[in-house]
Structure formats: structure tokens, C-alpha cells
Amino acid sequence: MSIVEDKGFLNYTHSLNPSYTPPSQKTIIGSLIPAAYSACKQKLMAEVQREALSVCLTTDSWTCSVNDSYVAITIHYTTLDLEFKSVLLDCAHYGQKHSGELLSRHLKNTIELWGLTGKVMLAITDNAKNIVNAINLLGLRHFGCYAHTINLVVEDVLKIVKEHLDKIKNVETYFKRSASATEKLLKYQTQQQVSTPKKLKQSVPTRWNSTYFMLQRFFELE
Template sequence: MLQAAYTAAKEKVVDKLSAVKTVCLTTDCWTSAANEGYMAMTGHFVSEDFTLQSVLLGCSQLSGAHTAPNLSASLIGTTDNFRLTDKVLLVVMDNAPNIKNAVSILQWKHFACYAHTLNLIVQNALKHFVSIQQKVKTIVAFFKRSCKATERLLTYQQNNGAGHVKKLVQEAPTRWNSTLCMLERIVEIKDAVKTSLVLFTVDFEQLTDEEWNICSELCSVLKPFAQVSTQLSAESYPTGSQVIVLTRGLLSVCAELLKRPFNSVTRTVIEELIKGLKDRFHNVEMSKSIGVATLLDPRFKSLVFESRFAADNAKKQLIELVAQKMGDRRLTNTGQSHETVSTSTTTDPLSVWGVYDAIVKSTQPQGTPQSTAIAEVQSWRENQYIFPNIAKVVREKFNIVATSVPCERIFSKTGIIINERRTRLKASKVEKLIFLNTNSGNSELFVPVMALIVFQQQQMLHSPIEANLKYEVIVFCIEWQT
């Protein structure tokens, strides 16, 4: 059943991709609970009705050292399997040198995962906060270890009218925005934490009033970065076109934050964030793929480019692409494009969309936001017959995603399959199961297939079959559907 279902699902994916002109790939590596290395690859493309579609191309075991040649061989093997090797527009991955070199070997264009890069910037800036950060982590760890302390923490909140009592959150260095989650939670229940600690004899240094204030300030500083990470981690719409405007938005927010009377530690963190943004994203507007995607976005077009040279260069690239579609390379007269944009405006000075709102107000404040937004969202669908060549370019160049988060989500699903009680599953079966789950909407098929595998595992372990089988299937179905 598993092989038959996998073969049928794969044929459907191959058929879906046969009409695609270009595909944006994301890739990443992961180690399972069984200590096996896996490499995932997802493909993203714009359909005929101008919606972003995503498919899992593979999540297979990666044998041997993770060297650039081995990684490139795995990449090319997957794309050849789906006949996509000559359709790769861009590869989005993390900042590891081995995967960068692997993509370079294949001579594909690549873009470093924006969320991963943003996390590196934040972690580097927080080095100036490390002593206070360590104190916070120690306090959280104390409550995590002590049931009695946690009970006191929750009781205090209940006695003081908290509608929903909350526990502390520990930072996980590999999880994006986890530092912000930790700081927001401890600041939110600050009184409960301080009061509970008084009741215990602890051997660690507690936070001073000034340090509590710094934690609160950093919540305001880090929140826009978390918002951008979330915004660009979506899969239901193209995110590559938002990179330029959101980078400018973060720089604008940081500049606004520097005007506030923050503590010197907080100000140093902000200055490091600005430096990191400028160092790592200084040339983002010159990226041809990102520039064209931004220009094709009906909300932005050329308005959000800070550099006029970069905007003109993106226009030149788009003109060449349209000329190719028209079969006429003599297209030289571009004229002035009619820039129309739409979004809801905001008055929050710390909004990452503040720069864009200001541009919109100064450019064309005509029509209501709702009516203009509806017109712009439908623009490519309605005008594809008026501008057929640009419509073709949109389908080929507007499929860029800014992060490799789709692969991270695949690994989260795979981690449910290969848990501590199911580490003896063969990698070949894991690959087929996750492919089916991601690319097939037929959950009725997935459950009996998983039941058969659990049954096989119980036989291998020589344990009571019937009761354990029922338990495994019920628990797995609940976990997966949740």
C-alpha cells in the first residue's frame, strides 16, 4: 500500500510540475531522533490562476559527510527525479558554507534564508546583553526544575486575578525569536516571579530593577524583528517581493528606537542591530531576482527601492524579460510607469511597514484603502489578457520565497513520525510517508499505511501486538491531526 500510494502521489506531483516554467527551491538538512541525516527540498511556483503553490520534492536520508559535492549530488538527484534541473530560478537555504558551495557547483542562483540571517543579526547584537540574559535563563531554569516554585508562581497569579495563569518560557538558541518569547513572558509575570523567588533560598543572582527595565525595553526592540520573521515565513503567498521594503522598515524602526531614552545597554543592542542590517542586507536591492519580484508586486513596483539605480536596473531586467516573451528585443521606450499601490496605513512609529505607508501617502493618496486594495489584488488576474507578456513573467519570476522555513516545517512533521518510540522506521519508509502527508490530501490512506508500519514494528520488537497496535495508531492519529 505504501509504495503504491507513493508512486501515485509522485506521478501527480510530476504532472503538476510539467507545465511549470520555473521553480524556487528551499533546502535544509536535519538529524532525526534515530541519529540519521535527512535533506529536504521543497518547490514553489505560481499557478495559472496566479496563486503560489508548494510541493515537497523529497525528504530523504543523506549518507556520508555533508560536503559540498555530496550535497550538490543530492540536490541534482532530486531535481532530475522531477525533471526540474533546468527550471531552477533560485535556491533558498541557510548561511552554511557547505550548502552555499553545493549550490554554486550547480551554478544555480541562491539566496540566504532571510529569517536565518535576521536571527544571526539579533543573536550577535544580544552579545551586549549576555550577562542579563544569562540571569534570566537561570531564573527560568530554576522554575522549570522546581515543581514547588512553579506551583507558587501559578498560585500567585490566580490569587491576583489572572484570567489565564502562565509559566515561564526557556530560550532555545536554535529557535528563532525564542529570546523575545522568554523576555516577554518573564516581564509579563514579573511580580509573580519576584514574589515567588522571595519564598525560596536560591544560590543565583537575581535581576536588579535596572535589569528588569532593560528586559522590558528589549521586548520593544526585538518585537519588529519577530514580526518580520513571521511575515516572511509564510507559504501561502510569495514573500521575496517583501524583502526590500521590510528591510527598510526595520532600519526605520531602529532609527526611531534610538530617539527614545533607553538604557545604554539597550541602545548598544539597537546600534548593533542597525550595523548588522546594513552589513548583511546592504546589497539586497541589487539582487536581480529580488528586484524583479519587488517590481512585479502591484503593491510596491519601484516605489520601495531606496536606490534609484537599483530600481532602474530592476526595470531594465523586467523589460528584457518582457521583450523575450514578445520575441522583440528592440523594446527600448519604457516610458513612465503608472505607480499605484495599496495597503492600510498605520500610525505606529515602530511598525516595519511605516516606511511603505509614508511612501504611499506621498505618492498617490487616491481612493479608499479597501477599494484600491481589492483592485490591486486582482490586477494580475484581470489584466493578464491585456498584458499577456508581463503575466508570463509573473508566473516565472514571482514565485520567490524569502526563507527556508518550508523545509523546517517538513522536519517538524518528520519529527512526529520518527519519535523516541518509532526510531526503527527505515529511512525509505519515512521518505514516502512524509511525501504522502505533504503532497496528498488523502488522510484516509495515510492512517492505514501508518497502522501497517506500526504493526510491523511491533512484530520486530516481539512485544504484545494487538493492544500496542491500537494504542500506537490512536495516539499517532491524534498527534498528527492536532
């Protein structure tokens, strides 16, 4: 946002139009963006209330790398003209504990705000107890995310080879934390005339296929 107050940018805009004065960073953040957001939200609300006779709701909550918590709520519906639409109702910083009761209250407030009371036919979420409890408290029909269910099954099966996976993860972590080791790995591949030198991959607990890709790359570079 601060680029509007940068000397080079101001010289640039002045050369295009000497009579134009760009808005300040404070104006953009404090006025222009909130105004644009409000206008967009009101337009979407009117559209949803006009077109959505019934909706499917999806929601998720997570904590980012700097420990800030967020919650997102999206609806999906088909218009009378059979046009499929998805609308993000809310994606907000969520400072409170992700308990089922608090999530339920947040979902209820959002549903009421958008005029969707009685229109939510199905809610799809992951299988975490807090969000399942939240949906149950609202009395909505719930369906667990199919991809998340499969991931739980595969992750449970992978416990059989956990010792081997941990060893491979340690190797990947070593190269990830050592720039010199990574450089040697890439250099060695070049010496072996590998057309495109590659790095190791790390698995992610919430994506079972990332373990597959990690193993695939490990054996490729073994």
C-alpha cells in the same frame, strides 16, 4: 498502525460489517502506504513536468532531538494560469554527513529525478556554509534566507547582554526541570488573582523573537 490488530478495534469493525476483515499492520506498512506514496509521487511528477516552466527551490537540513538527520527540498512556481504552487520534492532521513559536496549531490539527483534540470532559477537557503557551498557547486543562483539573516544580526547584537540573558535562561531552566517549583509559581499567580496563570518561556537560538518573548514573559512574572 497497530490499532488495526487491536481486539477492541476488530470488534468495532466486525459490528459495523461482519464480512469485512481489516488489513494487518504488516500490510498497511509494507504495501498500502508505499503504494499510495508511489501513486501520489507519480501524479505530482507528471503535474510538475507539465506545469513548471521555471521554479524557485528552497531546502533545509536539520538534526532532530534523537540525533536523526533529515533534508527537505521544496519547489515553488506559478502556472500559466497564474496559480501559485509549492511542491515538496523530498523530505528524507539523511544518514550521511551534511557536507556541501554530499548535499550538492543529493540536490542534483532530486532535481534530475523530477525533470527540473535547467528550470531552477533561484535557490533559497539559510546561510550555513555547507548548503551555500552545495548551491554554488550546482551553479545555481543563491539567495540567503532573509529571516535567517536577520536572526544572525540580532543574535550578534544580543551578545552585548549575554550575561543577563544567561541568568534569565537559568531561572527558566530551573522551573522547567522542577515540577514542584512550576506548581508553586502557578499557585502563587492564582493567589494573586491572575486570571490565567502562565509559565516562563525559553529562547531558541534560531528564532531571535523567542528571546523577546522570553524577556517579555519574565518581566511579566517578575
